[in-house]
Amino acid sequence: MSSRSRFWRFGARHTGQGRRQMRISALALTVFLAACSHTMAGAQSGQVDREIALTDMRVLSSDEMDGRQTGTDGAARARAYIAGRFASIGVQPVGTSYDRPFTYERRGDSHDGINLVGLIEGSGDSDTVMVITAHYDHMGHCGGEICNGADDNASGVAAMLAIAADFAANPPLHDIWFAALDAEEVGLRGATALVADFPVPIDSVALNINLDMLGYQEENELPAAGAFHYPFLRDRIDRAGVVEPAHLIQGYDSPEWGEQGDWTYSSDHGAFHRAGVPFIYYGVDFHQHYHQPTDEYEVMHYDFFVAATQTVVNAARLFDTELDAVQAEREAAASERVTKPGMGQ
Incomplete structure (x- = not known):
């Protein structure tokens, strides 16, 4: 999650004890991707493969990825891994590549980032x-x-890949786009670039489900933000259900939660919200490993992560079945805002 939006800091520091130095060779990645392709072909639709989801989180948060900072070799290695997983699952690229390069300005300098974008038809x-x-x-x-960054945000990418695997095994009714976004930590730059140059008209996007930090929660609480701004999502979020030991909390999306508790613009969903696209943001609250060297795979809460991942898979599946209704309610709500006196001006 972007540090611009989360203000709390914790004093826990890395001690070096128990830290594993992972080195994932190109051969090991190739073998793993082949195994994933074989496993997912025979997987029961709707059921998250625990081993694969955990492996995705572990690999993406390994030392070989060197912290995945935008513009670095570590980020390039992470992209290569995600692109390989997209291909093995069956996510289709736009044209010949998943890469969607963009540039952004920060502190007077120009920087380059690369999103990965594909779809399941x-x-x-x-x-x-x-x-x-x-x-x-x-x-x-x-x-x-x-x-x-095991929790922030190898966990979210792993959950996104699990959703993709589920839709590949049991095709959706609607086109589902998947985007592994870059430069979130410096102000949602990748999401902003994607919204500005989305492969299809942005008005056709009925919903953004954003996943950011699903791996560590001592109380097993899974917040889902968005329904304050888009009330027609609330009942559907509840009906999608939650898988134990996780338990769902709708909120963190309005002024009543306070400056630090309103996450409307705290992660990439904020860019979609600015464009009028309804969003659901699934992600945990602050914890002592946030933006610390201790945010390691070894300290993640594996049962919670798998439960949260299954929960978002279930939600994506439900919203696919009701997406046209969501779009109609989105358009009706937008029209009402414009026609009310003093609004839409």
């Missing part, structure tokens, strides 16, 4: 689409140590 004839997002970048190094 729907079986229906509706033009309405859904986009699933998770940022893959992290902070690189913190105080001279690698910040591997």
Whole structure:
């Protein structure tokens, strides 16, 4: 999650004890991707493969990725891994590549980032689409140590890949877009670039499901933000259900939660919200490993992560079945805002 939006900091520091130095060779990645392709072909639709989801999180938060800071070799290695997983699952690229390069300005300098974007085509004839997002970048190094970002946000990317695998096994009704976004940590730059140059008209995007930090929660609480701004999502979020030991909390999306508790613009969903696209943001609250070198795979809460991942898979599946209704309610709500006196001016 972007440090611009989360203000709390914790004093826990990395001690070096128990830290594993992972080195994933090109051969090992190739073998794993082949195994994933074989496993997913025979997987029961709707059921998250625990081993694969955990492996995705572990690999993306390994030392080989060097903290995945935008513009670094570590980020390039993470992209190569995600692109390989997209291909093995059956996510289709736009043209010949998943890469969607962009540039952004920061502190007077120009920087380059690369989003990865693809889709799984729907079986229906509706033009309405859904986009699933998770940022893959992290902070690189913190105080001279690698910040591997297992929770922030290897966990979200792993969950996004699980959703893709589910739709590949049982095709959706609508086109589902998947975006592994870059440069979230420096102000949602990848999401902003994607919204500005989306492969289909942005008005056809009925919903963004954004996944950011699903791996660590001592109380098993899984917040889902968005329904304050888009009330027609609330009942559907509840009906999608939650898988134990996780338990769902709708909120963190309004002024009543306070400056630090309103996450409307705290991650990539904020860019979609600015464009009028309804969003659901699934992600945990602050914890002592946030933006620290201790945000490692070894300290993640594996049962919670798998439960949260299954929960978002279930939600994506439900929203696919009701996406045209969501789009109609979105358009009606937008029309009402414009026609009310003093609004839409």
